[in-house]
Amino acid sequence: MASIELKNFEASKKMKGLMGQYFTELMGPEAKEKKIAWCTSVGPAELLRALGFEVYFPENHGAMLGATRMATDLIPLANARGFSPDICSYLTSDIGSYLKGESPFNKMGLSGPPKADVLVFNTNQCRDVKDWFQFYARQWDVPCIGLHTPRSIGDVDENIVKFVAKQIEELVEPLEKIGGNKLDMDKLKEVINLSRKCTQLWKAVLETAANSPSPITFFDETIQMGPAVVLRGRQDAIDYYEILLAELKQRLADGVGAVEGENYRIYWEGMPIWGKLKNLALQFAELQTAVVASTYCNSWIFDTLDPDKPFEGMARAYSELYICRSDEPKEAYMERMIERYNIDGVLYHNAKTCPNNSNSRYDMPQRLNAKTDIPFVIIDGDLNDLRLYSEEQTRTNIEAFCEQLSQA
Numbered sequence: 001m002a003s004i005e006l007k008n009f010e011a012s013k014k015m016k017g018l019m020g021q022y023f024t025e026l027m028g029p030e031a032k033e034k035k036i037a038w039c040t041s042v043g044p045a046e047l048l049r050a051l052g053f054e055v056y057f058p059e060n061h062g063a064m065l066g067a068t069r070m071a072t073d074l075i076p077l078a079n080a081r082g083f084s085p086d087i088c089s090y091l092t093s094d095i096g097s098y099l100k101g102e103s104p105f106n107k108m109g110l111s112g113p114p115k116a117d118v119l120v121f122n123t124n125q126c127r128d129v130k131d132w133f134q135f136y137a138r139q140w141d142v143p144c145i146g147l148h149t150p151r152s153i154g155d156v157d158e159n160i161v162k163f164v165a166k167q168i169e170e171l172v173e174p175l176e177k178i179g180g181n182k183l184d185m186d187k188l189k190e191v192i193n194l195s196r197k198c199t200q201l202w203k204a205v206l207e208t209a210a211n212s213p214s215p216i217t218f219f220d221e222t223i224q225m226g227p228a229v230v231l232r233g234r235q236d237a238i239d240y241y242e243i244l245l246a247e248l249k250q251r252l253a254d255g256v257g258a259v260e261g262e263n264y265r266i267y268w269e270g271m272p273i274w275g276k277l278k279n280l281a282l283q284f285a286e287l288q289t290a291v292v293a294s295t296y297c298n299s300w301i302f303d304t305l306d307p308d309k310p311f312e313g314m315a316r317a318y319s320e321l322y323i324c325r326s327d328e329p330k331e332a333y334m335e336r337m338i339e340r341y342n343i344d345g346v347l348y349h350n351a352k353t354c355p356n357n358s359n360s361r362y363d364m365p366q367r368l369n370a371k372t373d374i375p376f377v378i379i380d381g382d383l384n385d386l387r388l389y390s391e392e393q394t395r396t397n398i399e400a401f402c403e404q405l406s407q408a
């Protein structure tokens, strides 16, 4: 068989420049003058931007440590310090990186993650983010504040929205003191409006994959999602997704699929395996199977952000996330996605160190299969800790699964 090559996007060059510029703003020579807020990936970034903070997202650094495969060597340092090998491997990679003083940012000529003036978490995704931020708060003697969003939410009703919105409002006063700026409500509305536009474009990017052949795969999306995560609320993220979307539309018009000869369409449930993205993308391409949708990449669609109701809109958007919902809404969501993206099979990644984003542990695959008759496979692995991943076993499982699809 001729060797398979993955198709790159022209737009990616622009994204590299954009991300590089963002990292330089945070860690370059001029960053010293700025107030830096660390924020969890689904934390109240809009509020922080409106208050004039530069916003840094350590989960992005965690993913970089995974993708560069530095994580596996760094995790043991955090383990030795007292952070269990069983907890979030973003956390342990990032703290290991701090303890060793090594980061992928060094290769960009940057000193490493910026020191925070304040750390702002949202427990909507897990408790680990708060523990992670508290480590740095103790190291640097800076405040760590945040939102305690309930988890396992059924309906996101008015009580939950009010509860979380009030907590967001209560962040304003301490953040004004730390940042030295008063909150300008017009500025907040403007940032939320930009964030919502970014989210709408990101959604449009992901939805191009509903076409067959799909012009983009999950593996492309895990890279392309960078601006949606770290630059939402800024115009440059919007500009970027307009360019990417135009390229995707061109692929659709030309009938160009991301996977040559796409035969089967897979839904990826759970975290990416950052150190193996390329290997997996190649294997699926060889099997003429496109991974076209995922809960992970869809987690940065915040439809309910509302510039006219800034606090309620943020509260609702950040509490409607898949990860903080109970199994009923999760299943209903998956059913809709399976239909919308014309899915032939679901792959569940059981990530050992992230029970929060592993949904194969409480019978959901079996229930969903009974409802939809769509087959599934569960692969064991991890987002960052490759000691928990068997390449050989995963390859065999994926091959067998695609074989099963061909006989369905």
Ligand code: SF4
Pocket (backbone or CB within 6 Å): 059, 088, 089, 090, 091, 125, 126, 127, 128, 129, 271, 353, 354, 355, 356, 357, 383
């Ligand atoms: S959701 Fe999972 S991967 Fe993300 S910070 Fe929490 S434990 Fe880590």
